[in-house]
Amino acid sequence: MSWTDYYRRRDALDAVLELARHDLEGPLPFPEQAAAEFADRGELLLALHYRWSVRLTGRVGLAQAEAEKDATIDPVEAVAQAWRATAAEHPVLRRVLDANTDTHGGVLRPAIEGEQRMLAIASGLAEHTEPAEEIARVGAAYLALIRSTPSRERHRGNRVEQFLRRLVASA
Template sequence: MSWNDHYRRRDAIDAVLRRAKRDPAGPLPRTGVFASDRELVLALQHKWSLILGGHLRVRLCETDGDELDAVTRAWRAASAAQPTLRAVLDAHLDRFPETAPMREAELRMLAQAAGLSEPGDSAEQVTKVGLALESLLLGASSKAHAGCAVRRLVLPNA
């Protein structure tokens, strides 16, 4: 990707988020840069991962040993800094199963950073822990995420 492509994509994402501020759960705005809603949602998820990762690194460096508190504060700070992005992802992410690997990696990152997993835990176990943590951070019940693609992968009977 050239720098021109990078800036076009960045500007398109910013425009989508400005328009989505009115109705994050509404149809995704067309950009002319992304070929499909799937590509746009993947780009939005990537943006969120970068923002969350930055907040995690800062909070974990500042922690006095309470990693769970640091992760909670990081997630909440990232959500407060990007409320529209978080709302758009919450509304649209589950429509695209292609996002599952990115989501699972994010959930594992949360669980591991919070100190809620052990080195010998399987990826599936760590993903489950991350999903539970994210559900608590979102303040949502498990029923609210019953249709979640990641939830179906982790808990097939859910």
């Protein structure tokens, strides 16, 4: 793919999301600009999911790095916050993906299972040595929990205060 191809595809994805922003309840837009770059709506959905994955993976990587540097940061919560922040920053993209998960022959299913596995492993809820189906199952449950639980702000007090909060929470 040349840079020209990349920019045309990027612009087509931007156009689709702009159209979707104006009609949040409508079907997946497929303007001429998108039709010129993607064979069908399934291919378009895969490209949109790839865009989501790039953004999510970046945030999750930062969350993991923070959790590794600071033992007071819970990796499960850090990854959840990364997912929520990405969804908040890209609400139309998230809505389009959610609305089309089971459409177009389930073309997104493998990509979604990959995302679920990534979340499960990044949060420490699963190990890469476990069966892929099990990791995806854990990731699906974790993602359902992320979506249904309100965001908790990280409290950064001094280390003694953080330790006492953890003791109280575990009692």
